[in-house]
Amino acid sequence: MTTDTATDPADERLRRWRLVLGPDTAAGATGGIAALGSADGAMDRALDALYGGDDTLGSGPRAAGLGASAPCVARWLGDIRTYFPASVVQVMQRDAVDRLGLASLLLEPEMLEAAEPDVHLAGTLLSLHQAMPETTRTTARAVVRRVVADLEKRLAARTRATLTGALDRSARTGRPRHRDIDWDRTIRANLKNYLPEYRTVVPERLIGYGRASQAVKKEVILCIDQSGSMAASVVYASVFGAVLASLRALETRLVVFDTSVADLTGQLSDPVDVLFGTRLGGGTDINRALAYCQSRITRPAETVVVLISDLYEGGIRDGMLERVAAMKAAGVQFVVLLALSDEGAPAYDREHAAALAALGAPAFACTPDLFPEVMAAALEKRPLPVPDGAARPPGAPAP
Structure with a gap:
């Protein structure tokens, strides 16, 4: 100054x-x-x-x-x-x-x-x-591209590193073929079984990966509310969507919605194209958007759906909850982010957040810095790093 x-x-x-x-x-x-x-x-x-x-x-x-x-x-x-x-x-x-x-x-x-x-x-x-x-x-477009470039510079490397590690861990198997054994991890996991007289480690537990030809890709669906109040979340989500799409071990789909639904997956190579394909403002029909996402799921047990919305539903509330329950029952990892931004506590529909939490889908605001950890936990099917004050599933432990 x-x-x-x-x-x-x-x-x-x-x-x-x-x-x-x-x-x-x-x-x-x-x-x-x-x-x-x-x-x-x-x-x-x-x-x-x-x-x-x-x-x-x-x-x-x-x-x-x-x-x-x-x-x-x-x-x-x-x-x-x-x-x-x-x-x-x-x-x-x-x-x-x-x-x-x-x-x-x-x-x-x-x-x-x-x-x-x-x-x-x-x-x-x-x-x-x-x-x-x-x-x-x-x-x-030039102004937006400058913003996107700055966000990618700040967020992309850490996101790729965090998610690559999570994908490696989730793909690990305890019964690998001989040529697929990860000897470095196997030896470190079995050091307690070292036999000094033979100067060797007994590999009681093998760690390795399945053959690449048999590897099953994880699927991620980002379902983004493009109502006017979610503007910052849309910008961040588009950048993260492009980063996720660059990971070969992931199949990433990006869906935006208001009262209609648009699949922008084909534009994920350029976040700016994604952003200019959105229509910020208008109403909200979460049920309709989830119906579309549900129809695109082919491997539920290997799929993570991330709904980014303030949950002010203008569609069929019971239908929205039924779809989430059905996806959860099929094995889908379902995450609800009330906002993806640094703007602090967002305004959101608390009744809907509580109803989703009761189904086992915690609803919470997420900062861009926390998002890679949230996605890593979802991909590995472990508890999410839910912040204090979030709507939690019944019986979920405090962080």
Whole structure:
């Protein structure tokens, strides 16, 4: 953050209070010290454009001053990127969209070029992309691609490593053919059977893998609610879907839904194509989406279904629960993520979450950093790392 130099601690405290309170109230609260230097003045104007004034958000002089034209907003975005760190810029951008009705201005290329790319901006662009003119779509796609590239850089390597290990462990067999014995793991597992007089280990338990030609691939179905409240989850899930699809030991399917269902599996090689194939907003029919997923399951015992939804069902509630129960009874590992994001505790239908937990499908919010561990546990058919406060199956132990 760029600031003017304050030589006295008391003056520094007054300066900070002046920036917090704004020009209209600061003079009295700070004992009349309201003058700011050039850099602080620019910061103050940027803050006041978003948070100042007495009018209702989204209307009146304040909205007109900031929202009259895209070039004005682009200049404002340039100012806040100059005077505030990226984490603060992202918060201010989200506040600008929410408080001042700037969604329509995201349709202008110059505004997008000035924006600080993050998951929330990507979600907003995806919700508006069908209304964008062609010139803006190119810019919007470039912004989303920058967000996706950053997420892949942060998440892909760890996800591949975690899931590859889980797949190796799940494929391990205790009765391998001689040529399929994993001697390194076998020796380490039988060190207690070392015979000093013979200087050898008796392999009481063999560990190995089945022949590649006989290996059964695991199937993963990501079923993603694309209602407007799930925007950040859709972005993260699309990136993870592409990472899962890159693992040869997995067959990955990606399904998105609102009141209709779309199978985007064919686009998994490029998460950006997946994202621009979604339609954020609209209603929700979880039962219909699960019916489609259920129809695509060929090996239930080797399948993991991940439903990412806030569970506000607009379809047939009993049908949704019956489908989950049927998949669980057939051997499917069923996971319910109320959100896949870093946004904190999500809003969700608690009654439906409890009903799913009663069926043995815990429902919980999951951060992107936790997702690889959740998938690894599901693939290995071991208890999920469910956070505190989540809806748990009856009798499930606390983490």
